[in-house]
Amino acid sequence: MQSIRKVEPAYQQAYEIIRGMIFDGTLAAGQKITEESLAAILNVSRTPIRESLRRLEQDGLVMQKRVIKPTNTMLSEIYSMRMLLEGYGAYQAAGNLSDDKKALLPECIEKAKTGSKEDAMHYNTVFHDTIMEACGNSYMLDAYEKMRTLILLFRHDVVFYDRPHLQEEHEKIYHAIVNGNSDQARQLMEEHLQNDLEFCLAVHEKQK
Structure with a gap:
């Protein structure tokens, strides 16, 4: 179990540790959590735990003192x-x-193709983040970040890097962007995300 270090604010460390516990399944979906139990685990006072739980609620990972349990509808x-x-x-x-x-986009595609599962997940995220940053709208980026957090939680047990044609779709999006074809880039991105959704739902149904 990780412990709090003194070199960084305790609430920030607590937030990152608890967030990691949710993603790795240490804190299971639907599990009730309390300030007291987490403070004992991390060997800190309840104050940084309280602040970290407030941030996790804002992220959508905790609701009514329980780890969120994602649904297909969600x-x-x-x-x-x-x-x-x-x-x-x-x-x-x-x-x-x-x-x-x-120039970063094809690099992400290639590294996602040839790397490990963790590499694929990381560079897929970088690919989407890089494109999304171009919107230049801080409110949209905040909403995007929250949605991505919930999607990553949902994907915890989905072998997402095996989705058929994932990188081919990224390549098409990349070419539309470098060619300056805005309408095509939008359409290809929307189609790509629809395919993501259908894949995640299908895998989730099999795992029930």
Whole structure:
């Protein structure tokens, strides 16, 4: 079990540790959590725990003192919003993405193809983040970050890097962006995310 270090604010460390416990399943979906139990585990007072739980509630990972239990309906609604936001992000990226950011996209695709599962997940995230940053809207980016957090929780048991045609779809999005085709970039991103959703739902149903 990790412990709190003195070099960083205790609430920040507590937040990161508890968030990691949710993602790795140490704190299971639906599990009731208390300030007292977490403070004892991390060997800190309840004050940093209280602040970290407040942040986790804002992230959508904790609700009414329980770890969120994602449902298919929740995921479908999140992806509907994600298609709107990332579709717009891809549209904007086709006209606004800097050359160095454009160069990062094929690098992400290649490393996701050849790396480990962890590499694939990381570089897929970087690919989407890089495109989304082009929207230049801090409110949209905040909403995107919250949705991504919930999607990562839902994907905990989904072997997502094995989804068919994932990187091929990324390549098509990349080419639309570098060619400055905003409408095509938006359409391809929305189609890509719809395929993501259908894959996640299908795998989740098999795991029930």
